[in-house]
Amino acid sequence: MDFDFTWVLLGFPIAFTLGWLASRLDLRQLRIENRQAPKAYFRGLNFLLNEQQDQAIDAFIEAVQNDPDTSELHFALGNLFRRRGEYERAVRVHEHLMSRGDLTQPERDRAQHALALDFLKAGLLDRAEIALRKLEGTSYGEESMLALLAIYERSRDWAHATEIAGKLDSASHGSFSGRQAHYLCEQALTASASGDTEEALGTLQQAIRLAPNSPRPLIDLAKLQSQLGRHQDAFETLLKLEKTAPQALPLAASLLGNVAQQSGRQQQATDLLQASYASMPSIDLVEAIIKLDSNPGEPRDRYVQHLEHEPSLVAAAKWIAGEKLGDEHQHILVQRALDKATKPLMRYRCAACGFEATQHFWHCPGCQAWDSYPARRIEEL
Incomplete structure (x- = not known):
């Protein structure tokens, strides 16, 4: 049977036509997809600007599905998940980015940083620590170390906090240096509580060398020396405090009075307290001076003298406490009312967040700021 070349000649144009149609369909589909990806992306931006985060997430998911290789879309989607508190989804997005082999090193560092933030926001501090440690030496190095510092402070890991601060x-x-001194003081407290007083003393001396103008190491050292019965050493330590950080002396006024009585240096302590009071009147200094005063009739006069310098309700209440106001029952009622009114005035207040406390804190329990509490009571601010 002879082969009919007529069919071959007819087949060429048909095959060409079908190929042309197929290529046109592919190009059309590609153009549609390319239009859809930017359209979904810009729709997501529009939702984001209008604070419609749910719709923005849906739009970005659509954009990522149409263009899975675009890293910026992944970053935007991961950040949105984190802002909404969907930390598991944020972690999956950023881990997917980290698994890609086509990322540049800056993009990989950025994805590592975003992953660390996901863990941090989710409260997974151990995983956040590992992720942040990997950023050391990158453009995110300083930011990662500050985040690590916050983690170690939160978990009270003072040894690692000291390392990062250094x-x-x-x-x-x-x-x-001031922050490092606080960390060393915290370590000294732990050592002292466990009975290792020599370690505590050495750590506090190290803190003093590191931050000689910081009041806390000197106050903590004087407290520890007093507990060990080394009252002369404690008194000398507080003399250094008066020279290097005189504004903090009201915090140690009571301690100074105690060690002065134990070491027989009452007059020297009284002179020091009065000199400090002359430059910065404080009810804590008044109380310490009264404690050291040998004249039993002086206390009420001291409160009156303080009222000449400061309109202090606390001093007035203490003065009235020693005065007989007619009927004893009435006196008790008046004194009770004054005590209630003055109690809030004897608190300390954080200058950063306003958190109030009956004791002075070096590290605010409210905002976690260091050295944010003035050494003065609320009434004296």
């Missing part, structure tokens, strides 16, 4: 200080990211 790195930040040596890298010229501001002075962290």
